[in-house]
Amino acid sequence: MVAATYAVPAILVFVTSALLIVVGALGVISVKNPVHAAICLIMTLFGVAVAFVAQSADFLAAVQIIVYAGAIVVLFLFVIMFLGVDRNMHVSVEPLVGQRAFAGVGVVITIGGLITLMASSHWVTGATSVSGSALAPGNGNVKQLGTAVFTTYLFAFEATAALLIIAVVGAVLLARRERATTKEEARA
Amino acid sequence: MPHVATLILLLPLVGYLFVFVNGTGLKERTIGIVATGVVALSFVLSVVALVLLLHRSNREVTVHLFDWITVGTLHVPAALLVDPLSVTMCLFVTGISALIHLYSIGYMHGEKDFRKFFLYLNLFVFSMLILVLANNLLLTFVGWEGVGVCSYWLVSYYFTKDSAASAGKKAFLYNRVGDIGLLLAMFLIFGHAHTLTYLGVFNVAGTLSPTVATLTVLALLLAATGKSAQIPLFNWLPDAMEGPTPVSALIHAATMVTAGVYLLVRMSPVLTMSPDGRATIAIIGGATAFVAATIATAQKDIKKVLAFSTVSQIGYMVLAVGVGAYSAAIFLMVAHAFYKALLFLGAGSVIHSLNGEQDLRKMGGLAKYLPLTFPTFLVAWLSISGIPPFSGFFAKGDVLTKVFEHNKALWVFGVVTAILTAYYMTRLFVLTFRGTERFREVTKGHDPHESPWVMTLPLVVLAVLATLGGLLNLPWAHSSSLAGFLDPTFGFVPAVGSSSTVAQWGLALVDVVAAVLGLLAAFSIWRGVSASPRFESSFFEHVWHWDDFYDDVIGRPLTHAAQFSDDVIEPKVIDGAVTGLAVATRRSAEGLRKVQSGFVRQYALAMVLGFAVIIVYLVARVH
Amino acid sequence: MNVPAAWYLVLAAVLFGIGAFGLLTRRSALIMFMCVELMLNAVNLTFVTFSRTLSDISGQASVFFVMVVAAAEVTVGLGIVVAVFRRRASTSVDELNELKG
Numbered sequence: 001m002v003a004a005t006y007a008v009p010a011i012l013v014f015v016t017s018a019l020l021i022v023v024g025a026l027g028v029i030s031v032k033n034p035v036h037a038a039i040c041l042i043m044t045l046f047g048v049a050v051a052f053v054a055q056s057a058d059f060l061a062a063v064q065i066i067v068y069a070g071a072i073v074v075l076f077l078f079v080i081m082f083l084g085v086d087r088n089m090h091v092s093v094e095p096l097v098g099q100r101a102f103a104g105v106g107v108v109i110t111i112g113g114l115i116t117l118m119a120s121s122h123w124v125t126g127a128t129s130v131s132g133s134a135l136a137p138g139n140g141n142v143k144q145l146g147t148a149v150f151t152t153y154l155f156a157f158e159a160t161a162a163l164l165i166i167a168v169v170g171a172v173l174l175a176r177r178e179r180a181t182t183k184e185e186a187r188a
Numbered sequence: 189m190p191h192v193a194t195l196i197l198l199l200p201l202v203g204y205l206f207v208f209v210n211g212t213g214l215k216e217r218t219i220g221i222v223a224t225g226v227v228a229l230s231f232v233l234s235v236v237a238l239v240l241l242l243h244r245s246n247r248e249v250t251v252h253l254f255d256w257i258t259v260g261t262l263h264v265p266a267a268l269l270v271d272p273l274s275v276t277m278c279l280f281v282t283g284i285s286a287l288i289h290l291y292s293i294g295y296m297h298g299e300k301d302f303r304k305f306f307l308y309l310n311l312f313v314f315s316m317l318i319l320v321l322a323n324n325l326l327l328t329f330v331g332w333e334g335v336g337v338c339s340y341w342l343v344s345y346y347f348t349k350d351s352a353a354s355a356g357k358k359a360f361l362y363n364r365v366g367d368i369g370l371l372l373a374m375f376l377i378f379g380h381a382h383t384l385t386y387l388g389v390f391n392v393a394g395t396l397s398p399t400v401a402t403l404t405v406l407a408l409l410l411a412a413t414g415k416s417a418q419i420p421l422f423n424w425l426p427d428a429m430e431g432p433t434p435v436s437a438l439i440h441a442a443t444m445v446t447a448g449v450y451l452l453v454r455m456s457p458v459l460t461m462s463p464d465g466r467a468t469i470a471i472i473g474g475a476t477a478f479v480a481a482t483i484a485t486a487q488k489d490i491k492k493v494l495a496f497s498t499v500s501q502i503g504y505m506v507l508a509v510g511v512g513a514y515s516a517a518i519f520l521m522v523a524h525a526f527y528k529a530l531l532f533l534g535a536g537s538v539i540h541s542l543n544g545e546q547d548l549r550k551m552g553g554l555a556k557y558l559p560l561t562f563p564t565f566l567v568a569w570l571s572i573s574g575i576p577p578f579s580g581f582f583a584k585g586d587v588l589t590k591v592f593e594h595n596k597a598l599w600v601f602g603v604v605t606a607i608l609t610a611y612y613m614t615r616l617f618v619l620t621f622r623g624t625e626r627f628r629e630v631t632k633g634h635d636p637h638e639s640p641w642v643m644t645l646p647l648v649v650l651a652v653l654a655t656l657g658g659l660l661n662l663p664w665a666h667s668s669s670l671a672g673f674l675d676p677t678f679g680f681v682p683a684v685g686s687s688s689t690v691a692q693w694g695l696a697l698v699d700v701v702a703a704v705l706g707l708l709a710a711f712s713i714w715r716g717v718s719a720s721p722r723f724e725s726s727f728f729e730h731v732w733h734w735d736d737f738y739d740d741v742i743g744r745p746l747t748h749a750a751q752f753s754d755d756v757i758e759p760k761v762i763d764g765a766v767t768g769l770a771v772a773t774r775r776s777a778e779g780l781r782k783v784q785s786g787f788v789r790q791y792a793l794a795m796v797l798g799f800a801v802i803i804v805y806l807v808a809r810v811h
Numbered sequence: 812m813n814v815p816a817a818w819y820l821v822l823a824a825v826l827f828g829i830g831a832f833g834l835l836t837r838r839s840a841l842i843m844f845m846c847v848e849l850m851l852n853a854v855n856l857t858f859v860t861f862s863r864t865l866s867d868i869s870g871q872a873s874v875f876f877v878m879v880v881a882a883a884e885v886t887v888g889l890g891i892v893v894a895v896f897r898r899r900a901s902t903s904v905d906e907l908n909e910l911k912g
Contacts, residue, residue, distance in 0.1 A: 010813055010814045011814055013814075014814045014818060014819070014822075017822075018822050021822065021826055022822075022825065022826070022829070025826055025829040025830065025833075025849050026829060028833060028842070028845050028846065028849060029829060029830075029832060029833030029836065029837065029842075029846060034839065034841050034842060037841075037842055037845055038845070041845050041848065041849070044826075044849060044852065045852065048852045048855065048856055051819065051822070051856055051859070052856075052859055054814070055819070055859045055860060055862070055863040056863055057859045057862065057863070057871050057874070059871075060855075060859065060871055060874050060875065060878075063875070063878060064855075064878070067878055067882060068848070068852075068878065068881075071882065072848065072881070072882060072885050075885060075886070075889060076841065076844070076845065076885075076889070079841065079889045079892065079893060080841060082893070083892075083893065083896050083902065085839070085841070085902055089838075089839055091837075094836070095905060096787055096789060096790060096905070099789060099790070099793060099835065099836065100836055102793055102797065103793055103796065103831075103832055103835035103836055104832065105800075106793065106796040106797045106799075106800045106835075107796065107828045107831050107832045107835075108828070109800040109803065109804060110796065110799055110800045110803055110828065110831070111824050111825065111827065111828035113800070113803030113804055113806070113807050114803060114824050115820075115821055115824055116807050117803070117806060117807055117810065118817070118820055118824075119817075120807075120810050120811070121810075123815075123816055123817045123820060141871075144868050145868060145871050145872065145875065147868075148868045148869065148871075148872045149872050149875060152869075152872070153869075153872050153876070156876055157876075160876055160879040160880065160883075163879070163880065163883050164879065164882070164883050166883075167882075167883035167884075167886045167887050168886065170886075170887045170890065171886045171887055171889070171890035172890075173890075174887070174890035174891055174893065174894045175890045175893050175894065784910070784911055785908065785911055786907075786908030786909060786910055786911030787904075787905055787908050788904050788907065789835055789836075789838075789904065789905070792834060792835055793835050796831060796835065
C-alpha cells in the first residue's frame with residue numbers, strides 16, 4: 001500500500017510559521033503578566049522552529065525547541081517565580097516622555113529601510129561564503145553541520161565551550177547570598 | 189687717510205670702553221683725563237684729515253670698514269665718507285667736545301655719578317661722529333639714534349628728580365616722532381634710487397620726479413625738526429635744560445641739534461630737485477627763528493633763555509638751507525657752536541658760583557666777582573647779537589644776504605628776529621652781570637667765586653674762536669673761505685653771491701643797525717629796574733601756550749583713550765572674550781549633561797535612532 | 812513552488828523590529844530579555860534563510876553558535892537580574908538611573 005504522499009504546500013508552512021511568530025512576538029511585547037509573556041515567547045520559538053524545518057535546517061529546529069524553548073524559557077519562568085513578580089505590571093503608563101513615539105518611529109524607519117535595501121539589492125547576491133561548503137542533498141543535515149562545526153569552525157566551538165563554563169561560574173557567583181553579612185547579623 | 193678716519197671715529201669708543209670696563213675703581217682724575225684725552229686726540233686727527241684732504245684733488249674719500257647689510261638688492265656698507273662737509277663737522281664736533289670734556293671735569297667734580305657722566309659723553313661723541321662720517325643714510329641713522337639715546341641719558345642724569353626724568357622722556361619721544369621722517373625718506377630714496385649711499389643718491393638725484401623729491405624733502409624736514417628742535421617739534425629743548433650745563437652746551441647747542449641741519453645739507457642734491465620742499469624748509473626756519481626769539485625775551489631762567497636762543501639760531505640755519513645757501517648755513521653752524529657753547533659754559537660758571545641758582549631774578553652785578561667769566565661772556569654776547577667784527581656778525585650777515593636774494597618777506601622776518609636776538613641777549617647780560625646784586629641770599633652772604641682753570645680755560649679758548657671766527661668765511665675772499673671749501677660738495681648749488689657789492693654793504697649796515705637797536709632797547713629797559721625787575725607777559729613766557737596745545741590735542745585724548753581701554757575694553761572685551769569662552773563651555777556642558785539621564789531605555793532609543801539615520805543614508809545613497 | 816527567500820527575510824526583519832520596539836518600551840528587565848531573545852531569533856532565521864539560498868552550511872553553523880551564546884547570555888543576565896532584585900525588590904530598569912550626568 002502506498003501512502004498518499006501529501007506534500008504540504010510550502011506557502012502554507014510559511015503562513016503558519018509567520019502567524020505563530022508575529023502573534024507570539026506581539027504578545028511578548030504587550031501582555032501585562034510576565035508568565036503570559038513567556039508563553040507567547042514559546043509560541044514564537046515554535047514558529048521559528050517550523051521555519052527552520054521549512055528551510056531544511058532540521059538539526060537546528062530540534063536544538064531550537066530543546067535549548068531555547070525547553071531550557072531558556074524554563075529558566076525565565078524559574079526566575080519569574082523565584083522573584084515573585086508573576087503578577088500584572090502597569091503597562092499603560094510610560095514615565096519617559098516621548099519614548100514610545102520615538103521608538104515607534106525609529107523602529108519603523110529602521111525596518112523599512114532594511115527591507116528597502118534588501119529589495120534594491122535583489123535580496124541575495126548569490127555569492128557563497130569563503131569556506132564554501134555546499135549543502136548537498138544526499139548528505140544529511142546533521143552530518144553536514146557536524147562536519148562544518150568540528151572541522152572548519154573547531155576553534156569557535158572550543159571557545160563557546162569555554163564560554164559556557166564561564167557563564168555558569170558567573171551565574172553562580174552572581175546569585176550567591178552574602179554569607180558573611182548574614183552571620184554577623186545573626187550574632188548581633 | 190683711511191686709518192686717520194677710522195681712528196677719529198673709534199677713539200671716543202675706546203675711551204668709553206676703557207672707563208666702562210674698569211668699573212668704579214677709577215679715580216675722577218683718571219676718568220677725566222682719559223675721556224678728554226681721546227676726544228682731544230680725535231680732534232688732532234681731524235686736523236690731520238683736513239690737511240690730507242686739502243692736498244687731494246678728488247675730495248671725496250670713501251673708507252670701507254666692512255659689509256654690513258646685503259639682502260637682495262639692498263647693499264649697505266659700514267663705510268665712512270671723508271669730504272669737506274664731514275671733515276668740517278668732525279673738526280668742530282671733536283674740538284668743542286674736547287673743550288667741554290675739560291670743562292666738565294671741573295663742573296661735575298664731586299658728583300657721585302661722575303663716571304656715568306663721562307661714559308655717556310664719550311658715547312655721545314662716538315655716535316655723533318658716526319652720524320657725520322657715515323657714507324650712507326642707514327649708518328647715519330644709527331648715529332642719529334645713538335645721539336638721541338645719549339641725549340636722553342644725559343638729560344635725565346639727575347633722574348631722581350621727576351622733572352628731569354620726564355624731560356628726558358620728552359626729548360626722546362619728540363626725537364622719535366621726527367625719526368619717522370628719516371625712515372620715510374630712506375624708504376622713498378631706496379625705492380627710487382635703489383641705493384642708500386650718499387654718493388649713489390647724488391648720482392641719480394637728477395632723475396627724481398618733483399613729487400618724489402618733494403615728499404623726500406618733507407620727510408627729511410620732519411626728521412630735522414625733531415632732532416634740531418624746529419616747529420612743530422621744538423618743545424623738548426627747553427625742557428632738556430634739566431640736564432647738567434655741559435650737556436646743554438655740547439648736545440643742545442653745538443652738536444646734536446645741528447644734526448638736522450647737517451642731514452638737510454647732506455641731501456642737498458635732492459633738495460635742489462624740489463622748490464616746494466625748499467620753500468617749506470625756509471618758512472619753517474624763519475617762523476621758528478621768530479617765534480623762539482619772542483619766547484626768549486620773556487624767560488626767567490638763564491638756561492631757558494639760551495635754549496630758546498638756540499632754537500632761534502638753528503631756525504636761521506634752516507632758513508638758510510631753505511633758500512639754498514648751504515655753505516652759509518654751515519658757517520653759521522660753526523660760528524654758533526663757538527659762541528653758544530661759550531654762552532652755556534659761561535652760564536654754567538655763573539650757576540656754579542651761585543651754588544646752583546639759575547633764576548635771573550636772583551643774579552645781578554656779578555661782573556666784578558667773575559673776572560674771567562665776565563669778559564668771555566661779553567664776547568659771546570656781542571657775537572650772537574651780531575656786532576662786528578665778531579663771528580656772529582659775519583655768519584648771520586651771510587645768511588641774511590642770501591635770504592634777501594631769494595625772498596624779501598623772509599628777510600624782513602630775519603631782521604626783526606635779529607633785533608629781538610640782540611634785545612634778549614642784552615637783557616640776559618644786564619640782568620646777570622650788571623646792575624644791583626640780588627644774589628646775597630643765595631650765596632648766604634659770601635662773595636661768589638670764579639671757577640677753576642679747567643672751567644675757565646675752555647671759556648677763553650672759545651672766546652678767541654668766537655672773536656676770530658669771522659675770518660673763516662670772509663665774503664670777499666671766496667676761494668680761501670669755508671664756502672669755497674664746501675661749495676663743490678653741493679654740486680648743483682646756484683652761483684655764489686649774486687648781489688652786488690653795494691647791496692652787500694647796505695645789508696651789512698642794516699644788520700648792524702638792527703643789532704644796535706636791540707641792544708640799546710634792552711639796556712634802557714633793564715638797566716634802570718635792575719633792583720627789582722618786573723617780568724613780562726605770560727603768552728611769550730608760556731611758549732605761546734604751545735605745550736598746552738599739544739597736551740589738549742594729543743596728550744589728553746590719548747590718556748582718555750588709554751583710560752577707556754583700561755576701564756572698558758580690558759575687562760569687558762578682552763577678559764570677556766576669554767572668560768566668555770570658559771562660561772560658554774561650561775554652560776554648554778551643563779546643557780549637554782542632561783542627555784545622560786540615567787535611563788538605559790533612552791540610551792537604547794538613541795542607538796536605534798542613530799541606526800535609523802544610517803539606514804536612511806544608505807537607502808538614499810543607493811537610490 | 813518554493814517560497815522565495817525574500818518573504819522569510821521580511822518576516823525576520825519584522826520580528827526584529829517588534830523585538831526592538833519591545834526592548835525600548837517595556838520597563839521590566841525580564842520582558843526586555845525576552846525581547847532580546849526575539850531579536851536573536853530573527854537573526855537566526857535570516858542566517859538559515861541565506862544558508863538555504865546560497866547552499867552554504869556556514870549559515871547554519873553560525874546559528875549553532877548564536878544559540879550557544881544566547882544561552883550563556885541568558886544565564887548570566889538572569890543572574891544579574893536576581894542580584895539586582897535583592898537590593899531593590901523591583902525589576903524595573905528605570906529605577907537603575909544613578910549613573911546620570
